[in-house]
Amino acid sequence: MDLATPTRLLVALAGCVLAVLLNTGSAIGQPANPSTPISTPPPGSGGTGDEVVQTQWGPLGPADRDFMDRVKQAGLWEKPAGEKGQAKRADQPKIQEACKHLIEGHTLLDNVVNRAGVLLGHTLPTEATDEQKGWLAEMDAANGDEFDAVFANRLRAAHGKVYAYAAQIRAGTKNELVRILSTQAMITVFDHMKVLEETGRVDFAGLESPQPLAPPTAASGAPEPTGDNNSNADASANPTDGVIPTVPEGTKFTRTSEQGVFGDNNGVFFGAIAVLALALVGMRMISRSKQKTRRKSRSY
Numbered sequence: 001m002d003l004a005t006p007t008r009l010l011v012a013l014a015g016c017v018l019a020v021l022l023n024t025g026s027a028i029g030q031p032a033n034p035s036t037p038i039s040t041p042p043p044g045s046g047g048t049g050d051e052v053v054q055t056q057w058g059p060l061g062p063a064d065r066d067f068m069d070r071v072k073q074a075g076l077w078e079k080p081a082g083e084k085g086q087a088k089r090a091d092q093p094k095i096q097e098a099c100k101h102l103i104e105g106h107t108l109l110d111n112v113v114n115r116a117g118v119l120l121g122h123t124l125p126t127e128a129t130d131e132q133k134g135w136l137a138e139m140d141a142a143n144g145d146e147f148d149a150v151f152a153n154r155l156r157a158a159h160g161k162v163y164a165y166a167a168q169i170r171a172g173t174k175n176e177l178v179r180i181l182s183t184q185a186m187i188t189v190f191d192h193m194k195v196l197e198e199t200g201r202v203d204f205a206g207l208e209s210p211q212p213l214a215p216p217t218a219a220s221g222a223p224e225p226t227g228d229n230n231s232n233a234d235a236s237a238n239p240t241d242g243v244i245p246t247v248p249e250g251t252k253f254t255r256t257s258e259q260g261v262f263g264d265n266n267g268v269f270f271g272a273i274a275v276l277a278l279a280l281v282g283m284r285m286i287s288r289s290k291q292k293t294r295r296k297s298r299s300y
Contacts, residue, residue: 046122
């Protein structure tokens with residue numbers, strides 16, 4: 001009996017089963033509707049003023065556009081502020097660390113908001129506001145400890161306002177890309193507030209004090225509020241749930257349908273490993289049987 005043939009058959013069978021399992025695992029990790037196209041709308045088609053525009057990522061309203069503009073303009077003055085700090089205060093490690101975080105964080109956010117602007121058809125600003133330019137001018141005119149105070153307090157105050165706004169947008173926006181952008185903005189801005197505070201130059205007494213939320217005023221038995229209120233966002237309003245936005249790779253917030261060490265494919269992965277192990281054991285047994293047959297043949 002030629003034992004080489006069953007060995008080849010076993011190897012081929014194991015390879016086929018392994019390929020099927022791994023291909024199945026790859027399919028599990030894909031969006032529910034992988035054929036949904038990701039189109040790029042014309043620039044300027046994202047709406048203006050109070051207009052609400054329907055996009056493949058969900059409705060895009062005035063607050064969404066305003067938030068994207070503010071994220072873009074934040075980078076247009078905070079990155080230069082970080083560069084000024086690096087040049088002026090090379091002997092101050094904590095200022096240098098804060099500058100490093102500012103430059104890296106807004107480089108990331110710029111990539112994200114630029115991509116969101118393209119996918120949503122929204123044209124982003126290309127210049128910082130006059131107020132932001134004024135803050136940079138203050139830093140240009142200051143030196144030494146005075147620069148540190150202007151740097152830390154202007155940036156910390158601005159980040160506090162943006163952080164609160166990003167949280168409001170994240171809580172209520174109906175647009176999937178804006179949710180992703182606001183999530184990353186909150187992560188980045190919180191990091192920047194932390195390193196700015198660690199410089200020891202932030203005057204907390206000069207920051208705006210938080211205000212308590214207004215108590216509920218709806219009368220008993222009153223109907224639920226209706227209308228296009230972002231604070232009452234309904235997940236079902238987004239017709240493209242399951243589509244993975246094409247945002248820059250390597251960012252902290254890039255969505256994926258995979259979970260866990262090997263994603264949702266853990267069972268498939270270990271099933272494939274088990275098939276491979278069984279194939280190797282079978283090959284070993286056939287090899288030993290072949291060797292025994294040869295020894296019996298020689299003994300005759």
